[in-house]
Amino acid sequence: MTVIAIEKYNETYIRVICEPSESFELRDYFTFDIPGAKYMPSFKSKAWDGKIRLFNHMTGLVYAGLRKYVEKFCEERGYTVHYLTDFSPENFTLEQAEAFIAKLKQYGWLTMDPRDYQIDGFVHAIREKRAFLLSPTASGKSLMMYLITRYYCGRHCLIIVPTTGLVLQMKNDFIQYGMPEDQIHCIYSGQEKYTDEWVTISTWQSIYKMPKHWFAKFNVVIGDEAHGFKANSLKTIMNKMGTCEARIGVSGTLDGTKINKLVLEGLFGPVKSVTTMRELMDAGHVSKLKIKCVVLEHPQGIRQLLKKVDYQEEVKALLQCPYRNRYIRNLALSLKGNTLVLFRYIEHGKELHRQIQDKLQPYSGRNVYFVYGGVEAEEREVIRGIIEEQENAIIVASMGTFKMGVNIKKLHNIIFTHPSKDQITILQSIGRTLRLSEDKDYAALFDIADNLSVKSWKNFTFQHFIERVKLYTEEDFDYKIYNIEMKEIND
Numbered sequence: 047m048t049v050i051a052i053e054k055y056n057e058t059y060i061r062v063i064c065e066p067s068e069s070f071e072l073r074d075y076f077t078f079d080i081p082g083a084k085y086m087p088s089f090k091s092k093a094w095d096g097k098i099r100l101f102n103h104m105t106g107l108v109y110a111g112l113r114k115y116v117e118k119f120c121e122e123r124g125y126t127v128h129y130l131t132d133f134s135p136e137n138f139t140l141e142q143a144e145a146f147i148a149k150l151k152q153y154g155w156l157t158m159d160p161r162d163y164q165i166d167g168f169v170h171a172i173r174e175k176r177a178f179l180l181s182p183t184a185s186g187k188s189l190m191m192y193l194i195t196r197y198y199c200g201r202h203c204l205i206i207v208p209t210t211g212l213v214l215q216m217k218n219d220f221i222q223y224g225m226p227e228d229q230i231h232c233i234y235s236g237q238e239k240y241t242d243e244w245v246t247i248s249t250w251q252s253i254y255k256m257p258k259h260w261f262a263k264f265n266v267v268i269g270d271e272a273h274g275f276k277a278n279s280l281k282t283i284m285n286k287m288g289t290c291e292a293r294i295g296v297s298g299t300l301d302g303t304k305i306n307k308l309v310l311e312g313l314f315g316p317v318k319s320v321t322t323m324r325e326l327m328d329a330g331h332v333s334k335l336k337i338k339c340v341v342l343e344h345p346q347g348i349r350q351l352l353k354k355v356d357y358q359e360e361v362k363a364l365l366q367c368p369y370r371n372r373y374i375r376n377l378a379l380s381l382k383g384n385t386l387v388l389f390r391y392i393e394h395g396k397e398l399h400r401q402i403q404d405k406l407q408p409y410s411g412r413n414v415y416f417v418y419g420g421v422e423a424e425e426r427e428v429i430r431g432i433i434e435e436q437e438n439a440i441i442v443a444s445m446g447t448f449k450m451g452v453n454i455k456k457l458h459n460i461i462f463t464h465p466s467k468d469q470i471t472i473l474q475s476i477g478r479t480l481r482l483s484e485d486k487d488y489a490a491l492f493d494i495a496d497n498l499s500v501k502s503w504k505n506f507t508f509q510h511f512i513e514r515v516k517l518y519t520e521e522d523f524d525y526k527i528y529n530i531e532m533k534e535i536n537d
Contacts, residue, residue, distance in 0.1 A: 052129055057290050058288050068125070180298075192219070205246065284313045335489050340377075374398060390445050417441060466510060
């Protein structure tokens, strides 16, 4: 009988104790190909084989969050698991959670009623101590994080987010939920990194180079929008937190690749699906969504001209296309309600912003805002607040600044101006429109696609559009395709 022993090494790793033959089996079991590795310089130079190995067969160490995968490995082979450490979950029931929440409300430390699925996510996180909560944009992830930090009151909590804007937004959310401002310390570019406050909110970029002793005081770490962290930097941070027992990852989306999911599960814990976008819509917790796929049918001359170019050249030609940009401009100006126009490249954003401003009718009462990485986080937060008070504003914003976590309730329309097939970018961007507001019946997404196909040949960005449609179908979104014949000159 083959016996595999498992013990806690520290709060980051477990150690698997077994014979060398099983150790090599485990190494192979936890070895994965990296998507796109063949394009990386280290692979091309043969300095790296394009694989990642999550189990170290020399030390027997594997990320603690992957323990269930080790158990599955043993079950599949008929091996017996012997535990040298007690891995039992915390005894925390739903009834205890509800009593805890009632107490928070009694003392004014909670200003709103959590939904059932938020309570379930909170209970799971406390019970397991390490988990990855998967919950869509607009589902109220920040409230779940607030409950977790409140439960661990008196112990230092570190909340890590991917952008400066989310640092400030998370702070404002926590204050709104009932936390005194003087108990929160924010870290981002240029801010003080040493504090004795109970809750620290920081970008991962600001702290991943901090020495190990800086992380030692934290008892709880929560990674918000954890899928957006640079993998090596996230590993560096978590490896420095060897004594931090509670580790919770939170995100609205995963990119669909097995290796990225395993790395996140390893660092935080197994994925727990809290709710889905469809469940939120059906329950009336978020706005209904209508996706209008606008396929621009380009003239034959343009199709022939671009047939032989590569992907980058195709994208460059489309973003510089005068009649395409004018169509987007006219679409943005025709829509009622606050409208977000998303771009990827700064020059494209500047051009769209200029055209919209130039075409805007005098005395229309509409305001146009331009937001990109060069706009300071405080100014972005001010713009976000201003938009909540307006009815018909247009925000031309980069995907990087407005795709993750940005909370604007009074957002009625989004226009995708850049062709993409990235699942996370698409779902995160869609989530921007779904927050409930009294003045909207539904949210509208305008997905701009470009058909440059010639006979059976399909251009790169049109293939990406096909991938987006597949995603809309999988998510059970309401979408309709509109084909628009384009002319090289239009107004």
